[in-house]
Amino acid sequence: MRENTIQSIWADGGAVLNGWLAIPSSWSAEVLANQGWDSLTVDMQHGLADLSQALSMMQAISTTSTIPLVRVPWNEPGVIMRSLDMGAYGVICPMINSRAECEAFVGACRYHPDGYRSLGPTRARVYAGADYMQHANSTVLTFAMIETSEAVKNIDEIVSVPGLDAIYIGPNDLRLSLMGEGGADNEDPEFMEAIDKVFAACKQRGVRIGFHTASVAYAQKMIDRGAQFVTVMSDSALLAAASSQVVTAFKEGGSAATKGGTLY
Amino acid sequence: MRENTIQSIWADGGAVLNGWLAIPSSWSAEVLANQGWDSLTVDMQHGLADLSQALSMMQAISTTSTIPLVRVPWNEPGVIMRSLDMGAYGVICPMINSRAECEAFVGACRYHPDGYRSLGPTRARVYAGADYMQHANSTVLTFAMIETSEAVKNIDEIVSVPGLDAIYIGPNDLRLSLMGEGGADNEDPEFMEAIDKVFAACKQRGVRIGFHTASVAYAQKMIDRGAQFVTVMSDSALLAAASSQVVTAFKEGGSAATKGGTLY
Amino acid sequence: MRENTIQSIWADGGAVLNGWLAIPSSWSAEVLANQGWDSLTVDMQHGLADLSQALSMMQAISTTSTIPLVRVPWNEPGVIMRSLDMGAYGVICPMINSRAECEAFVGACRYHPDGYRSLGPTRARVYAGADYMQHANSTVLTFAMIETSEAVKNIDEIVSVPGLDAIYIGPNDLRLSLMGEGGADNEDPEFMEAIDKVFAACKQRGVRIGFHTASVAYAQKMIDRGAQFVTVMSDSALLAAASSQVVTAFKEGGSAATKGGTLY
């Protein structure tokens, strides 16, 4: 079975740099798959791709060695299993607030006897190899999103679910839940206190820590704190920012912004 | 009829900043339409959109006041007319090398008696208003791409075609044609000599000058030289560059790259 | 944040005329968005659009000031939240039969602390403005469909759910449930008795009343009775009826049917 290089990076003590795909296009996915991200996540929750677009995006990613992941819209077995059958090597599931929700999520990603995933890995077998079914349970990664105060409260129970590989911090929702307002890359004491609690629980159980961020600087702070998987912005956000830089530079008559660009 | 604000900018002596859409997605188009570009061009030649995607991209652009343009794959009446019927407020046509080719192109964009465009502006009438047919010939813009040594040689005849609003320099092909190799933002004497000749011919005839560039700095140089319409990179190129900056900054442990980003 | 003009109409004591989109096309959506409906609902339950088509349909609607709504296929948080992130300014949810179902539905439409909607309004922020997150809970409308005898029985509990803006009568299912057979625009005593009970409960709680109808006449009767939001037929039904009129008039040799039409 094709290796999940996220596991290799982790085994080597490294941290994974993950890209985030909100644009529902196999072309933008292929562009990003050639930029050096360790993995790319097709976001079917707040991103705009549906499953059929996720399929062609994962095919585009599979032209490279970048690892394809998905974020599913909700903790619903149908979409989780279909994403895996299409070749996702990991699933990020939003809003896991309790042990029961985490069990339902992880179970949907694991074949019997570890879970209740239905057997029929149509494209996954093509992508991963003929022995997919033998190794999928230990290769496909499960990320439970921790993004509410309730999840923080239940963190010990959540991370104790067998088969959970990692948690993934959704800072926007988590800050909203804790402090009444969202916001990226924050270091408010109240927020950081919750983060510390979550990180500690994960470390105790050997569960990896993922974090959604809006800058390399913050991502690296979180890695220093213990995260091993970080996302920095989304393709939409990167595109908007780069686009805005050009427009601003142009309107200000400046020129620094895009030195050395290419045409296409 | 809805105003073509490119014409207003020109009437005010300004230069138009045009964005370039190679990603075939209405979402990335809508993101860019909200960044302040004066116009956005759906590229159906080297870009990945076909007509059906161009339709939804133009609809997305039409949620804002940004002007929708297209670059057609080739000087072929079918695709030119369909783009206009879908609401494009201007057409950039590649590889116009002679007066006859320019006449064929411009004629496809103009109703009788100025040309041979077929009457049936299905979506254009919705986008532009019920009086579209009365004003389309003077509102829809025609850009002939000048990108070969042959076109430079024939420039006086090309720009003398009635109804041609602008030329558009394709520097990659033009440099290849002149010097045996492509390349953006170049200022090689041989290239600049050709540019000067083209600019002079345009100015004499009152034909506007557009230029495809890879940086704000170069775009502004060309404006200083006489261009009134500049493109700076494409969405794909902006996305790749922004993505690459993040990856590089992360791998180098740096942090400057994406300060102040957003999550989605 | 962009105003939800449905609220303004209601504030002015008016009734909203809503159009219904069963055809999964951004073009038919844009055509209807230019005909004067106050709002348009992309029907993902009995209509044919999926989420990815709903996105381009809502983009097409957003070229006008018509308010985009969706009917979701079922009371499932994933599809409700995704529709809102794509810019829907209201959600009509089928088959709300109990207070618990209503709470689950409304909660999926509201950010913390009013509900459990996940924060990441990708396109909604572009459509509505940068302050979307501050005002979404009071701007996005929730419509619970009342279409079974059980719902009628539980109507007081259903309409008492905080955050519920309106109910929406599904007469086909409701008549089936009450009388064993569906049917539009009926005024059977048994049906009207249920309607009266529902209307009364809504009025007591200040919950608005929506009604799915098949004619202007019936819609106006329901408005007279207290409804403030009415749908008249769907695009499919309008198209079939208009088409059938032409065919019938042609086959009968008549000519009245389509005087004054247009070609496209």
Place this chain on the structure above:
Amino acid sequence: MRENTIQSIWADGGAVLNGWLAIPSSWSAEVLANQGWDSLTVDMQHGLADLSQALSMMQAISTTSTIPLVRVPWNEPGVIMRSLDMGAYGVICPMINSRAECEAFVGACRYHPDGYRSLGPTRARVYAGADYMQHANSTVLTFAMIETSEAVKNIDEIVSVPGLDAIYIGPNDLRLSLMGEGGADNEDPEFMEAIDKVFAACKQRGVRIGFHTASVAYAQKMIDRGAQFVTVMSDSALLAAASSQVVTAFKEGGSAATKGGTLY
């Protein structure tokens, strides 16, 4: 081979009622295919469908006995032949202004030795039967659009092209060409004079006459004058008109407009 019932209607001395599809959706196509039109034309010129959508629209039409036709974007062999391979039973080609253009068009629709159509009727063979190749040349219909003064001038030569089954009047373009302004259903003397000339030439050669109209009344006038194939409005136009009737009736408080409608 499946019969082309347009030919049967003509053989019986009848006139064909053709519907017009500008909405690129297999669902609206299927709705119209069930309303009693004799044939339906997927319009890939001023309509919004591309070839891939035309395929699914023709499949939807093929669930009924309605005959599927296409209007191609331009007189270009690639799109003509592909439409036929997808199962179109006739092609309407815009802007045929000369004998040479007509020969190029008709030749693209006919196998050797009658033309130069390439052999490979992928879906057509499934739709029409295994003997498609033997009978296609005499079953597939060719309609040359007559819509310029030049075409009227050359009408005798155009209709003398062997294999041309019918002409099709495009009144919008024709009136523009003759009188400087488009317009449907007109009976201006100058326009009618041209029509009479075209009709006469067709009758002499046994070429059938088609006409694009905006009302049953006008269509029947043209049939009385000699037309045997008429289109009345498009799906977009029918939908817009029906939609506008509802909105107007509602705003006026009237009720007559949509008595007897259905919900979906």
Place this chain on the structure above:
Amino acid sequence: MRENTIQSIWADGGAVLNGWLAIPSSWSAEVLANQGWDSLTVDMQHGLADLSQALSMMQAISTTSTIPLVRVPWNEPGVIMRSLDMGAYGVICPMINSRAECEAFVGACRYHPDGYRSLGPTRARVYAGADYMQHANSTVLTFAMIETSEAVKNIDEIVSVPGLDAIYIGPNDLRLSLMGEGGADNEDPEFMEAIDKVFAACKQRGVRIGFHTASVAYAQKMIDRGAQFVTVMSDSALLAAASSQVVTAFKEGGSAATKGGTLY
């Protein structure tokens, strides 16, 4: 209402040969619909089609008398009801392990008072006829997949649910559940013991038996044992096998493999 010929075959004591569609294309669906399968199932679980593609695939199937079925991704009312509204004449639902799950599934397929399916059979009414609503409950078929040891244990309760027409054996999952490893067409005693128990329960209740197989030989064995509905491979698997035969024959220099083929 259009007859469900699966019921006629069963009434005649015959067994249904069902084809399986994993390729999300209306063209491959139409090709298979012309090969003589009694029914075709669009697989939205392990297959790659989503609902929007299933729509055009069912339209393609409806050009023939082949019966269209779907396998839904999961026991979720939204997708079940939408499939039926799109014209599916039967639903195969995965992973039915208890009476409660079976009731939820069957209820989603039946109108009041037999279930809770919402009334609005948009395309189904076009496909089946205007009296669809009167006959749908007795025409649309329900297949509960039996594919876990738990389901085998609960088989008597499952098959006693009123309105359940058939079970459908998923041998891959069932063998995994029983014996720790998947596998098609197996006759292991442990597996066959479970099968015998399931078949016996079905026969006692008059519930039909369906079976997913990988060969005609095994399918016929299961028919001999009591199955009345068999699937043999999927389109993907057939295509891969046929393709592999050609490649192998070519590389071995053999020639037997594809005698008598066609080009397209």
Place this chain on the structure above:
Amino acid sequence: MRENTIQSIWADGGAVLNGWLAIPSSWSAEVLANQGWDSLTVDMQHGLADLSQALSMMQAISTTSTIPLVRVPWNEPGVIMRSLDMGAYGVICPMINSRAECEAFVGACRYHPDGYRSLGPTRARVYAGADYMQHANSTVLTFAMIETSEAVKNIDEIVSVPGLDAIYIGPNDLRLSLMGEGGADNEDPEFMEAIDKVFAACKQRGVRIGFHTASVAYAQKMIDRGAQFVTVMSDSALLAAASSQVVTAFKEGGSAATKGGTLY
């Protein structure tokens, strides 16, 4: 630049086995890309894929080392250049009947100074590598289809066009042109005489020979005769044949047909 392994096979004296894609799906394309074909051709002429589907099909093929080719609908520069920009490593162009047509075709595939292809290899550069522009002219393959008696007559002039890599026999059209009826895998003397003439002309000029066939046996005969590139059937035809075998075996009660199959 990524190697074109067709050239390596030819350099080694081997013959290329090419698969043919008429089904417009990235999934069937990926299935076939994993079966051992040396190259796969997306057929946009008689096949059903348009350019946008060809893009995702070529992305799917690019997950393997199989070489992606296209057949374009017609000798039209727009579609030829777009296919190449999307990453096709060769173009098969139908109906090349003269030296001028061949020059137009080959020129569209070659950058200056060898042709007039426009520079902007958007996806090709990602697929092939950053030095694509330097090596494309010698890596991208051009196949001119020889399929009429006129082409046979002009074969010497056609194959003398510089930059033409190969011809490709279209036997269906060629037989129709020569003998009045199409047909695959024929060895009629009249047909073979033409073939011999074409093969001889190619050998003299060092132009490779491709052949469209319907069986391995015939393909190998043509290889023995001098062909170095053979196609055996299309995906549609393989699927129809495999499907038909199952149905026939089932209806005959036989069992040999699909021994050893798989489920998905």
